[in-house]
Amino acid sequence: MNHEELDASLDSFGDALASATRVTPGNALRPEDIAVAGAKPSDEVAQYALHLGDDALILAQRLSHWISRAPEIEEDIALGNIALDVLGHARSFLTYAGLAWDKTEDDLAYWREEEEFTSLQIVEQPNGHFGVTIMRQLIVSIYQHLLYSRLLESADETIAAICAKAVKEVDYHRDHAIAWTIRLGQGTEESAEKMRHALEILWPYTGEMFQDEEMHSELGDVAVLPSSLREAWDAEITSVLAEAGLEIPKSGLAMAHGRAGEHSEHMGYILAEMQVLARKHPGASW
Template identity: 65%
Template sequence: MSHSHEQEIEDEFAGVGDTIASATRVTPGHALRPEDIALQDAPPAEDNAEYALWLGDDSLILAQRLSWWISRAPEMEEDVALGNIALDLLGHARSFLTYASKQWGKTEDELAYWREEEEFRNLRLTEQPNGGFGETIARQLYFAVYQELLYTRLVQSTDSTIAAISAKALKEVAYHVDHATQWCLRLGMGTDESARRLQHALNLMWPYVGELFQDEPLNERIAAAGIGPLPSSLREEWDQRVSAVIEESELQVPQAKAAMAHSRAGDHSEHLGYLLAEMQVLARKHPGASW
């Protein structure tokens, strides 16, 4: 991420920590830790908790996907880069799930490890297999731009905890966008083979894009309360930004039809079950264990 872009983010959201400190103990430039959220007395309202669960599940499942690349990436530097992105997303997930869990008297670990497949609310894009490196980069480009646009709006949320988590996460997501963008340019303008593979990857992930901007009944209530934006309101800017990256990479914006999905209601692809089996096996094999 360029210094100028980072400074723009710092300037725009410099006062966010001050406005919510009384509710969360967050201070400017510091993370809102799950431990801090757990100390809050009042649980979130039902809709706020469900929305936080959606946001947490998106980050948790994508973090699990990206962690697979550690020791498998095409360059040693990418082992570190993708691992760090996964850790960023896991941090976002922990904060959102900790906040959501207070509504139901649970912990972040219980939500992560003891729900069944149909109880997860992540978008289908986040659970798609890594495939080749190009597929991972295409998925990252699509989701990171969406997440940056979303968090930019969420820092103005009437829910102070969601605003605080988003303000911290936004600085990290800006790097995720830059990382995916630079790889798209590198692969798209590289060899004929790298361009062909990335174009295939962009086409392959495109059908899952439509769900990012699908307005569910909860989204409408959340928007009416000033907690978060309607997903559909992010689509125009997302199209502009993603299309600009693809075209600069000398590739074609995909035209594939959107896949029908209701992941927010627990309707997932066949891939999520396998991912959860791997993610949850240790906790379920040794319930109650700590180390």
């Protein structure tokens, strides 16, 4: 399906809100639209979409824990809205991936086991204090913004369309994380120390984001080589940290292989909470 055909298939849905955090006029691609369009991906493309969807799904689950717990009411709303945005990305990618295997987004979210998830280990790391969540969001949103921007030119029309919506939302997520990183880094001695602590515990997981796999090369113009994002990501995050008065830690990188289904001890708890209702009441709808 080309861009013109995809646009035509969306006309019947009318205008939609593109984001929980930003209102964008025009048609916004929704998971339901992808399912109706029925553009079935190859197994390889579906696996790539699954990677992107799993990252977003687990990050959304982590961010949603801040609802009613953020340090101020505006942040309670902001983090909740960011979680909704990211969940929307997950739904779109998982819906598209599932078309290859006759599975729904719910099948992929609720009925896979831990070793079947392909998310990066950084997104499953605990929220910790507010500074840890902000630092994780800074690291991931800069990465996602670069990735989705490149995927606008993906040879796969549906992935490109999903990213056309997602990149606008992640642009806000990135700005939000940058503003808080600078505010906390330049704040009190305590807030700066907490941001340094956040960097120390999260930085080891950054290396996994840029690991190339055979799949990326085989997909050609459909995918983006993660390693090709490293230089731009390094430059942007170094600039932000410098403005915040923070330095990149000298700690080594973790042996993280989330893409291969190898996860930290935290993943099982995330999935147990996320999947319990669907598994306790199979087939239930509401």
